Each structure stands twice: as C-alpha cells, then as structure tokens.
Amino acid sequence: MMNISGFLAIIVISVLVSTAGQQVYAQYGGAPTTSTANDYKVTINSDKPSYVIGEIITLSGNVSKYEENRTLQITIFDSTNKLVLSTEIPVTANGKFSYDISNNGKFSKVGEYTLRAQYGKTHLKVEKLSFTLVSDTKKMTDTKKVDEKKNCSDLSKGAQLIGCDNAGLILESSAFKNGKQIPKKYGYKNSNINPPLTIKGIPQNTKSLVLIMDDPDAMGAVGKIWVHWVIWNIEPKTKEIKEDSIPTGSIEGTTDFGVIGYGGPAPPDKEHTYIFKLYALDNKLNLAKGASKTDVEKSMKNHILAETKLTGKYAP
Known part of the structure; x- marks a missing residue:
C-alpha cells in the first residue's frame, strides 16, 4: 500500500x-x-x-x-x-x-x-x-479518513477530513448529499427551481455571504465554465436558503443562460458535476442586480473570510 x-x-x-x-x-x-x-x-x-x-x-x-x-x-x-x-x-x-x-x-x-x-x-x-x-x-484504500473529533490542522498530514471540530463554514442540502445526484426537478429543463441549502459555521465577523453555482465540466462541451446561479449580500444570520426562493435582501446576478436568477443543471453531453460555492465576506458588495459572476469575484477579492463548497451530479 x-x-x-x-x-x-x-x-x-x-x-x-x-x-x-x-x-x-x-x-x-x-x-x-x-x-x-x-x-x-x-x-x-x-x-x-x-x-x-x-x-x-x-x-x-x-x-x-x-x-x-x-x-x-x-x-x-x-x-x-x-x-x-x-x-x-x-x-x-x-x-x-x-x-x-x-x-x-x-x-x-x-x-x-x-x-x-x-x-x-x-x-x-x-x-x-x-x-x-x-x-x-473501492480502490481508494490509501485515503485516510480522520475521526470527526480530530482537529482540521491534521490536513497538513495528508488526511481526508470529515466533519472536524473547527471545519468552519459548511454548506449542505436536504435534497442531495455532497457528491451525489441532484434531483431532476432542480434541472433547467424541468421545474428549474433552486434546491434547499443549509448554512452552518459562519465566521463571527461576517458581513455578508455570496453563493455561486457553476459547471466546470461544461468546459469540454461549450468551452467555458457555465454559470448557473450568482447571489450576493446574503445576510450573515442566514441559516438556510429554502427551495425555490432567495433570502430577503439578497441580490441575484445574470447566469450564462442570459437571465437573472437560478438556472438549473442542463448538461448537453453527459453527466456533469455542479459546484455550489459559498463565501463569507467581511463586507457587502456594491453591485447592481444582474451583475456577472466575474463582477462578483472581482468585488469580493481580498474580502473572503471563509469559503466552502457543495457538489452534486446531474445527467441529461
């Protein structure tokens, strides 16, 4: 081994x-x-x-x-x-x-x-x-799993950390587990509604949260990372984003579908992995509704206190 x-x-x-x-x-x-x-x-x-x-x-x-x-x-x-x-x-x-x-x-x-x-x-x-x-x-026998009570500093030892004590910011969904299949109803060609999300471990000095959903696998099909959802100025006290809704006071940007709001998974060729990225910021972003993912990423540069992600798979 x-x-x-x-x-x-x-x-x-x-x-x-x-x-x-x-x-x-x-x-x-x-x-x-x-x-x-x-x-x-x-x-x-x-x-x-x-x-x-x-x-x-x-x-x-x-x-x-x-x-x-x-x-x-x-x-x-x-x-x-x-x-x-x-x-x-x-x-x-x-x-x-x-x-x-x-x-x-x-x-x-x-x-x-x-x-x-x-x-x-x-x-x-x-x-x-x-x-x-x-x-x-089954062949990943060399991946060491650390007991959930271990400290995240063990990451430097090459371990795969699972729920460690000071893991910090966490993003989950009651609709699917991390790395598993996203239910069909959240797809672009179906109900096209956002899945429910749960937020934990928000840093104490957080002034706002940013959520970005994109599809890196689209690079092979359309030559770019496809943007499905951009939402910012989410209040730091937010514990959940309910299905088919956004938190009060938050602002949504334009997706690569050319519309403002959520655009569900729509892989054109094969199963893709979609990434929901959550950022805790030390400020609020001064951006108008409809801004792009690039605008948001530039604005939050040097203001990120913590970040995490949730992944899900979706097939045509």
Whole structure:
C-alpha cells in the first residue's frame, strides 16, 4: 500500500536535473533559476491524495511573497510524463489561492499524476505534488479518513477530513448529499427551481455571504465554465436558503443562460458535476442586480473570510 504522506508531501526543488524536464519548463513557464534569499516559494496541497475519475480536484495554498506581475503556473503530467494540463491559477493579494480542476476528459487514465507549480519565472523554487486517479471508490484504500473529533490542522498530514471540530463554514442540502445526484426537478429543463441549502459555521465577523453555482465540466462541451446561479449580500444570520426562493435582501446576478436568477443543471453531453460555492465576506458588495459572476469575484477579492463548497451530479 502506498504511503499517504507520499501523495501530499510538499517537495521544493530549485533545479530540474533532467534535460527533458528543463525542456518542458522552458515551454510551460520557464525553467527555475538558482535559489536566492528572495525565492518565491509555493505551498500547495490537494484536498485528497486519491480521486475517482470524474471527481473535482481542489488545489489550495499560498505563495511566500505576492507580486502583482507574477503568475502561478501549474503543469500536470501523467505517469508516462505526458503533459496533461498547463494553466495559471489566480493568487489574491494576501498570497493565497484556491482552484478547482475537473478531472474529466484529459484526466481519463488511472495512475499517478505529478503536479509542478512555480510562481513567476525568476528567483523561484518549483514545488512538486503527486496524486492518483482510480476507477472506483473501492480502490481508494490509501485515503485516510480522520475521526470527526480530530482537529482540521491534521490536513497538513495528508488526511481526508470529515466533519472536524473547527471545519468552519459548511454548506449542505436536504435534497442531495455532497457528491451525489441532484434531483431532476432542480434541472433547467424541468421545474428549474433552486434546491434547499443549509448554512452552518459562519465566521463571527461576517458581513455578508455570496453563493455561486457553476459547471466546470461544461468546459469540454461549450468551452467555458457555465454559470448557473450568482447571489450576493446574503445576510450573515442566514441559516438556510429554502427551495425555490432567495433570502430577503439578497441580490441575484445574470447566469450564462442570459437571465437573472437560478438556472438549473442542463448538461448537453453527459453527466456533469455542479459546484455550489459559498463565501463569507467581511463586507457587502456594491453591485447592481444582474451583475456577472466575474463582477462578483472581482468585488469580493481580498474580502473572503471563509469559503466552502457543495457538489452534486446531474445527467441529461
């Protein structure tokens, strides 16, 4: 059995020793230079060491020194050293980042994948991270589940945390469990009403909440992440969002269906995974009704106190 710590171990390297590796970095972000006292280090983790093909891979972490003109470049290679993904991840002014990757399509083979991250092209260190893809949950024997009474700080040890004591912000639904099927009536071509949602663990200094629902799997079908729901200025005392309703005083934005309000799942090709993302902010957003997801994300930058997500699947 493979040691879990090997999957989530953070390995910082300053020089790529293989010629092939140097060629890859020259093409995707530039080769790292010799380390200096001003190294721009990246700390990056995946939320789990193993994933079933089709699951969302969540990356998060921070950079040691933020600079506006630098970009965080990640490249992912499969077990044969074939490039699978090269992309840039946005970094906030406080040096933190969080990014979801859909592992459908390009991530179609079981096995170990290697991720390399670098911040900028000079005076940097390259970080390496590994994770595995399996064909079904029965093979995820290397994923360690922590008892719900454990502290969330155990995340640094490579564990999959379930309901830990200081887990913080939580988003749930009585209509479906996290990662399971969203009932058909919430689909765009059916009743097209929003599912009920329950909110827990709101930080004490929260001034408002933001909820965004989108579909990363739409990238393969329509070339973009499809926006299904954007709602902001939700009162921090809100404990639930009832079915087919929005909290009093909250404001909705425009979806990629071109309308204001909720637009249910409508995968054009196959089963998609939909993500409900909840953010706790230290302010309210000064945006007019009908604003876009991009507008909301720009406005809440540097104001996020906590965030969480709920995922659900929906097939045509």
